[in-house]
Amino acid sequence: MVQARVMTTASSVRERVRAELTREILEVAHVHLGREGATGLSLRAVARDLGMVPSALYRYYPNRDALLSALILDAYGSLARSVEDAGAAAHEAELPEGEQWMVVTAALRAWAVGFPHEWALIFGSPVPGYEAPQDTVIVYARVAEAIAHPVLEAHRSGRLTPSPVPRADASALSDAVRPVAEFLVPTVPGELVALLLTAWSQLIGVISLEVFGHWRNTVLDPPAFFDYTSRTMAQMLGLPLGR
């Protein structure tokens, strides 16, 4: 029994060191990503920074793409956590759903501004010849969920008063966004789903334009503008705002 424990501990010492270095490699890669972008990520450069010989990295990641995938997955996780935390805090503070929306979208933007290269990895131009790992869809959904949550909650409790929306061909539109509707809950009307997706596109657009440098000489105060945009969306969605 004691011996068994010693064994486990011993083996897990090795494992712990291994996990630590695996993590450290990822962190250095993360820094490199921030400096050079995804295509500039080089195993040799990462190894150099760690004081290791390039081939040593192959004990931890089978190849460059695996490292990049780990990086992407990590970025997704970090984003999801960040948005979920903000959402949970706003929820616990019992803010009106419109204000929860403001908090959660601000968290999305803050993460993007804090980690522009990671944002580019997720929402920027796809890296040619590289296929993102399948696991990302789950984390992606977590982000979307956190953003949508205040809206869905307001809808469920009847506090949503959406402004009149253009009369699109409702059934065709519902068909177009069916996968999302099924994922969310069948009880949410197709039009609200479409509205949510519109808001989602809006968020990604306004954040990407800022992060990718398109506001230079255009929008002098990005946070203020983002706030305005987000509030406009809240109103479009019919979310109850404070004051």
Add this chain to the structure above:
Amino acid sequence: MVQARVMTTASSVRERVRAELTREILEVAHVHLGREGATGLSLRAVARDLGMVPSALYRYYPNRDALLSALILDAYGSLARSVEDAGAAAHEAELPEGEQWMVVTAALRAWAVGFPHEWALIFGSPVPGYEAPQDTVIVYARVAEAIAHPVLEAHRSGRLTPSPVPRADASALSDAVRPVAEFLVPTVPGELVALLLTAWSQLIGVISLEVFGHWRNTVLDPPAFFDYTSRTMAQMLGLPLGR
């Protein structure tokens, strides 16, 4: 006089051949861009495709970055032309401004879907270490102008009936978007400028999400969804729609 003409013609034969090859190089580079993306663009590969030796390209472009810049500038020009043409046609057809908006935004999307890598060049993640040529700002403005035109015209002629917009701190907001306001015309109120920029972000967002592959398993009918989004925007802007 005749001799002078002969001289000019002769020299312009050479010049014409030169211009033609310069153009042909750009076209091949364009194809490569579509296959490999911006970072994968290689002088050697382009030369290979043209049946030339790599160093020969240096007679036409001083280096790789210059070729990429030409490519980018070309993409901007193509986009601007495409959107402007659509706008002019819609204007001549005397459609209500809301429908002009629909036409012009659809042209923006169509171009993006037709040339996804060029779209990525303009609105995707910035290529690290590469500074876009300054000339692009003018062409960028042409695109923005073409999109904004129906809205500004409707505003000028008093046919714009914007839905009530959240009461942001109006002066702070105006300050935030001042450069755009000054560029457009001083007579357009700051709130409308902000609204326009919001619509612009929305357009870029919804198109980028589609072009970069984020609608997979989410939005089954991107054109229909885009149409819906664009119409929602038209309404938000208060543009008069047909029917």
Add this chain to the structure above:
DNA sequence: TGTACATCAGTGAACGCGCGTTCACTGATGTAC
């Protein structure tokens, strides 16, 4: 119309670079008895 010269497009070899990945190895750490 014919000749001497200048221009310039394209060639071919070479440079130095950094990359991802492999492989046989050394030596430290952990395991079994």
Add this chain to the structure above:
DNA sequence: TGTACATCAGTGAACGCGCGTTCACTGATGTAC
């Protein structure tokens, strides 16, 4: 507690690759008289 063996992290040299860019050159095209 001590010894023989197994595991495995990290080394160092080497591979082949494609890249951007340079440079002296050849030979065709255009120019001047």
